[in-house]
Amino acid sequence: xxxxxxxxxxxxxxxxxxxxxxxxxxxxxxxxxxxxxxxxxxxxxxxxxxxxxxxxxxxxxxxxxxxxxxxxxxxxxxxxxxxxxxxxxxxxxxxxxxxxxxxxxxxxxxxxxxxxxxxxxxxxxxxxxxxxxxxxxxxxxxxxxxxxxxxxxxxxxxxxxxxxxxxxxxxxxxxxxxxxxxxxxxxxxxxxxxxxxxxxxxxxxxxxxxxxxxxxxxxxxxxxxxxxxxxxxxxxxxxxxxxxxxxxxxxxxxxxxxxxxxxxxxxxxxxxxxxxxxxxxxxxxxxxxxxxxxxxxxxxxxxxxxxxxxxxxxxxxxxxxxxxxxxxxxxxxxxxxxxxxxxxxxxxxxxxxxxxxxxxxxxxxxxxxxxxxxxxxx
Amino acid sequence: xxxxxxxxxxxxxxxxxxxxxxxxxxxxxxxxxxxxxxxxxxxxxxxxxxxxxxxxxxxxxxxxxxxxxxxxxxxxxxxxxxxxxxxxxxxxxxxxxxxxxxxxxxxxxxxxxxxxxxxxxxxxxxxxxxxxxxxxxxxxxxxxxxxxxxxxxxxxxxxxxxxxx
Numbered sequence: 022x023x024x025x026x027x028x029x030x031x032x033x034x035x036x037x038x039x040x041x042x043x044x045x046x047x048x049x050x051x052x053x054x055x056x057x058x059x060x061x062x063x064x065x066x067x068x069x070x071x072x073x074x075x076x077x078x079x080x081x082x083x084x085x086x087x088x089x090x091x092x093x094x095x096x097x098x099x100x101x102x103x104x105x106x107x108x109x110x111x112x113x114x115x116x117x118x119x120x121x122x123x124x125x126x127x128x129x130x131x132x133x134x135x136x137x138x139x140x141x142x143x144x145x146x147x148x149x150x151x152x153x154x155x156x157x158x159x160x161x162x163x164x165x166x167x168x169x170x171x172x173x174x175x176x177x178x179x180x181x182x183x184x185x186x187x188x189x190x191x192x193x194x195x196x197x198x199x200x201x202x203x204x205x206x207x208x209x210x211x212x213x214x215x216x217x218x219x220x221x222x223x224x225x226x227x228x229x230x231x232x233x234x235x236x237x238x239x240x241x242x243x244x245x246x247x248x249x250x251x252x253x254x255x256x257x258x259x260x261x262x263x264x265x266x267x268x269x270x271x272x273x274x275x276x277x278x279x280x281x282x283x284x285x286x287x288x289x290x291x292x293x294x295x296x297x298x299x300x301x302x303x304x305x306x307x308x309x310x311x312x313x314x315x316x317x318x319x320x321x322x323x324x325x326x327x328x329x330x331x332x333x334x335x336x337x338x339x340x341x342x343x344x345x346x347x348x349x350x351x352x353x354x355x356x357x358x359x360x361x362x363x364x365x366x367x368x369x370x371x372x373x374x375x376x377x378x379x380x381x382x383x384x385x386x387x388x389x390x391x392x393x394x395x396x397x398x399x
Numbered sequence: 400x401x402x403x404x405x406x407x408x409x410x411x412x413x414x415x416x417x418x419x420x421x422x423x424x425x426x427x428x429x430x431x432x433x434x435x436x437x438x439x440x441x442x443x444x445x446x447x448x449x450x451x452x453x454x455x456x457x458x459x460x461x462x463x464x465x466x467x468x469x470x471x472x473x474x475x476x477x478x479x480x481x482x483x484x485x486x487x488x489x490x491x492x493x494x495x496x497x498x499x500x501x502x503x504x505x506x507x508x509x510x511x512x513x514x515x516x517x518x519x520x521x522x523x524x525x526x527x528x529x530x531x532x533x534x535x536x537x538x539x540x541x542x543x544x545x546x547x548x549x550x551x552x553x554x555x556x557x558x559x560x561x562x563x564x
Contacts, residue, residue, distance in 0.1 A: 342457055346462055
């Protein structure tokens, strides 16, 4: 396949056999900061090529020049919607290198912030998904507005609505402010009421199901083979969630279960996200009720005890893992970041090979994976 | 065939039995097994891992070691049966960096190998789609080099608003 068009302002390029290539993005409402090159005859899609890299910042290289505290800030820029979960993987890897276990109270604070971030990211993703399926834009506005109370709580705790820079290797920057417990519990009640509205108006709505059921079916074996991550993997029936399979923070002490679906289609992926919001609400409640007292951070020892570490964490889009190699200095020698969207984009490229996809189904197919170009680009 | 669930220690024994001296276990943890192999047997080890239930590649990349004059390539593979990660590493020469692709064993490493090709300047033999993934379309390897190599001059790309490092 050709990569470039002869004329960059031309959106459609004709190829032989009555087929043509359609550029979706990088300046398209549905694409985000990247490009999907779709080979189509006007009705059916024969190939999808994802062109990432429009926002490559070289974060892996930047981290080689930063010490472990400075690294927090550039890392968070990977996904602004989900900053703390992205950071969690890195912080875990550094703590493993230095052999430090954060204090229990820090673990609980991390869990609360991670789950609040997950809820806000899932709400935004579901809004975009509804929009991409041609649903009433009201749903997108609802989910965006309903994120606001969560962002307010995060601002109260960390001082910023997003990119909190709140987790550091060894704990968190500060303790919870006074009165936050009531505020969080009130907001969780509010969200639960809102989720009931979404259920009636949208997620269990017959028209929405007709639109998305059977679109982009990803079978279980292919999901594993192609390396799908997060809700996309669980919607294909794989019972895998880093929070349970590789327990970290306060998750081993809390009671929750993995949401899975067996259909593997676009509807199932949206449904898994929706149900995960309920699980996250429950987790936040449990964590804030059972939070222990004590310090919230620990100092790192001067030298790492290990040379390499691989740490995994569950972001809203799926698993992120960090491989860090160090030669004992205060800066890492090599950091390899493997984010969830990078893997899910490859799965999107493979979808036309196993299923007939209509051109009109491409936006809901893409958004059911909730890909994020900034995440994949690093 | 249904596989029997095993832990990293059991896998390290299996690998030792099968490949003997050509495999070095560098770190054995509760949910990880880091090991280093010779490049000549890397594909055999990968196939052995795949047959033993390590079906999902979760990470892949390389590290540049100018002092040792090698580039170390690593593959991290998770198993849906055993639920832990096997982390395989092997060295290739830095003068003539090339290795054969692993996408016939783990298709999910497709984009990771593309990324390693462009960022580290490693030739991945047999890869069907070696073209720029993350770097800009007008990137010139001759003039600007490979960003993740240690001799890459990143001072050219500093922020115009001042030195942050």
